[in-house]
Amino acid sequence: MEVNAPEAATKESASIGSQRRSVSEQIAEALKRHGVQYIIGQSIPSAVTLAATRNGIEQILCRSEKDAAIVGDGYARATNRIPVVTSCSGSPSVRAKQKARWICKPPSTNPDFSRRF
16 A cells, blocks of 8 residues: 555644644644743754744753753752753763762762762
């Protein structure tokens, strides 16, 4: 059974009326709908970051994924909201997740945290 090009394109992108939106546009609109104000990271994935900017979501640029995890943790603690942190796949994202796990431990289980205060 053959699928013609217009049907295949419709499966990949949603259409509202005569306007078709990409997956990145749909993700950005969903983030906006859920009240996300900032995306923290390195402009990766680029299409999602650009679509988010077009939808009024600001980007907080970070030098590395690990820094983005730290900024996201600070944002969550300061605002009591869940941050959106973007990262590329591979070892940088693994290091960011490890850093986020270390930071997010309660002070009683994180000896370095309790020494600072």
